[in-house]
Amino acid sequence: MTNRIAQLRKARGLSQAELADRLEVTRQTIISLENGRYNASLLLAHKIARFFDLTIEEVFLFEEDTR
Amino acid sequence: MTNRIAQLRKARGLSQAELADRLEVTRQTIISLENGRYNASLLLAHKIARFFDLTIEEVFLFEEDTR
DNA sequence: CCGATATGTAAAGTGCGCTTTACATTTGTA
DNA sequence: TACAAATGTAAAGCGCACTTTACATATCGG
Numbered sequence: 001m002t003n004r005i006a007q008l009r010k011a012r013g014l015s016q017a018e019l020a021d022r023l024e025v026t027r028q029t030i031i032s033l034e035n036g037r038y039n040a041s042l043l044l045a046h047k048i049a050r051f052f053d054l055t056i057e058e059v060f061l062f063e064e065d066t067r
Numbered sequence: 068m069t070n071r072i073a074q075l076r077k078a079r080g081l082s083q084a085e086l087a088d089r090l091e092v093t094r095q096t097i098i099s100l101e102n103g104r105y106n107a108s109l110l111l112a113h114k115i116a117r118f119f120d121l122t123i124e125e126v127f128l129f130e131e132d133t134r
Numbered sequence: 135c136c137g138a139t140a141t142g143t144a145a146a147g148t149g150c151g152c153t154t155t156a157c158a159t160t161t162g163t164a
Numbered sequence: 165t166a167c168a169a170a171t172g173t174a175a176a177g178c179g180c181a182c183t184t185t186a187c188a189t190a191t192c193g194g
Binding site for chain 2: 001039040042046050056062
């Protein structure tokens with residue numbers, strides 16, 4: 001699983017700290033998600049998707065077995 | 068957060084045990100999700116949505132502040 | 135060069151998602 | 165009514181999602 005959080009955040013001209021504030025999570029959470037340390041919870045994934053006006057599937061990329 | 072897992076499962080004529088097998092989780096996990104004991108992880112939510120050929124947002128209902 | 139802003143790492147603590155095992159209750163049907 | 169299948173409850177254990185605090189490194193404008 002990868003995600004487009006860093007890309008979407010930069011496109012909005014936001015720092016990690018600003019995004020963290022807007023999402024009501026810590027900066028550590030944003031860093032960890034952007035750097036792939038762990039996956040978001042379903043609720044946080046939803047909150048992030050709504051913030052960027054996208055669906056969860058548009059922000060979080062679930063690479064499928066393409067076989 | 069609520070979800071339509073029980074409804075979708077019954078529409079497919081599956082028991083909880085059968086669905087659990089197909090999703091490669093335990094029956095307890097299905098029971099807990101259907102009865103709202105806790106939320107699915109993002110990965111499991113994705114797996115469930117794919118199983119039913121729906122998006123995460125179609126299976127898991129995030130009631131928004133509609134104000 | 136210097137200070138501010140942004141990004142990163144480290145590490146410990148808490149609660150939840152999921153498992154495992156075991157047993158109880160409900161429901162359908164012969 | 166009796167048995168089987170389906171659903172539910174209980175409880176302990178593990179790892180991950182997220183927090184908190186502190187410090188390190190990089191980048192950049194004045």
